[in-house]
Amino acid sequence: MRAAQSPPSLATLVFLTALSVLSLNMFLPSLARIGQDLQADYGVVNLAIAGYLALSAVLQLIMGPLSDRFGRRSVMLICMAIFVIASAGCAMAESIWVFLGFRMLQGAVIAGQVLSRAAIRDMYPPNEAASKLGYVSMAMALAPMLGPMLGGVLEMLFGWRAGFILYVVLGAGSLALVWADLGETNTNPSATFAAQMRQYPHLFGSRRFWGYSVCAAFSIGGFYAFITGAPLVAATWFDLNPAALGLGIGIITMGFMAGSFVTGRLAARTQLSTMILAGRVxxxxxxxxxxxxxxxxxxxxxxxxxxxxxxxxGNGLTVANATAGLMSVRPQLSGSAAGLSGALTVALGAVLTSATGVLVNAENAPFLVLGMMFASSFTGLLAVLYVRWIDRRDPLPDTI
Incomplete structure (x- = not known):
């Protein structure tokens, strides 16, 4: 198979993004069985989720800068290879600690999400990048809906290890796809890490970058608050059965897909901050x-x-546009920007998930959940208003 020499197709980037999301939740229905087979408490087995999220946040901080220095293609190839090996290790594990060790290594697949964003920004100007990211975001919404259903079916038919065997197959397919279709998009990599690090203060000190990043993080934060608190609301206030609850939780995902589709259609000819503002309202x-x-x-x-x-x-109108905006502040550091923003989003999601779990009870459930959703969404609104204020006072040479 001949190595790719041209930029990737959007379909390739959508697939890589979907796999990075699918790796988080497809095996969730199998957690209890994994604990039984490997003789581990549920709390220990749950590290396969909590530990994975924490590690993925750290990895995003590393992968972005590495791709700015060495290119998107090489980092993506290495990460996909690690994911394949780690998935095979999980499938063959006979000890919970061996399983968890390989599960943490599976976190390398987060490159599919981070570097796909950076590659899109490499290939397109800001507004067109936002449009493409809107379509990619639809994959981010669909994968979490389908993943647990697929994982549950695989466990019923073949046992929990079948899900990780499927990860091996999908990872190997992704590796081949990257080799054949993901030519290097970072055409101006940093000459040395020292030269690259000298650029970081310009990114970290950018009020515009932090405005977009805070907007994106708190936008998704409302989703975390909802999925954490909705089960208690459904059980104690509405007496919904699990199927109805699943439909109710899925409805926010359908809204996100619809908003992302609108972004894909309109972002190329609409100012980024205008789309974000509409989404936040x-x-x-x-x-x-x-x-x-x-x-x-x-x-x-x-x-x-x-x-x-x-x-x-509203999140569908926001996330892709905010991501394009934050990567456009310093285009030569778009990988670093995507990684840093992604880590911030995961960290805030962990905080809001924990806070919701601690504070929500049967008496205050709908009030607190809706209140946290509003507070998170409104913070994102304040952040984009801050960005628009900066744009008026200090516009970029190329208006975004």
Whole structure:
């Protein structure tokens, strides 16, 4: 198979992004069985999720700068190879600690998400990059919906190891796809790490970069608060069965897909901050209206989950545009920017997930969940207003 010499197709980047998301949750239905087979407490087995998230945040901080220095292609090839080996190790593990060790190595697949974003920014100007990222974001929404269903079917038919064998197959396919279709997009890599590090203060000191990053992180933060608190609301206030709850949680994902599709259609000819502002207004209005219905005593299952649709749609209008914006502050450090922003998002998600789990109870569930969703969405709104203020005072040479 001949090595790629030209930039990748969008389909390749969508597949790599989807695999990075799928690696997080496809095996969730098998956690209990993994604990039984490997004779481990559920809390220990759960490190396969919590530890993986923590490590993926750290890896994003490393992969982005490495790709700015050595190129997207080489880093992606190495990471996909590590993922294949790690998946095989998980499938063959006979000890919980061996399993968890290889599971942490699987975190290398996060390169598919981080470096795909950077590659898109390499290939397109900011607004067109936002449009392409909108379509990629649809894969990020669809994979979490389908992954657990597929994992559950595989466990019922063949046992929990089948899911990790599928990871091996998908990882090997991704490795071949990167080799054949992902030519280098970083045409101006840093000459040395020292030269690259001298550029970092320009990125880290950019108020515009942090404005976009905070906006993106708190936008997704509303989603984390919802998925953590919604099960308790559904059980204690509406007596929903698991199937209905699954449909309710999935509705925010459908909203996100719809918003991402609109981004794909409109972002190329619309100012980034305008799209983001519209998304933040919609995402803030939904939980605010939902919260008011419960405050006045007329809250229903429709007003609760309807608020999530607004958040999902608003996030679809926000995330791709904010990501394109933060990578455009210093295009030569787009990989570093994507990695740093991704790590910030994961870290904030962990904080909001933990806070929701601690604070929400049967009495305050819909009020607190909707309140946290509104607070997170509104913080994102304040962040984009800050970016627009900066744009007026200090516009970039190429307006984004």
């Amino acid at each position: 919609i995402a803030s209005a939904g939980p605010m209206i939902g919260l008011l219905t419960f405050v006045v005593g007329i809250g229903t299952v429709w007003s609760f989950f309807g608020a999530a649709v607004f958040v999902g749609f």
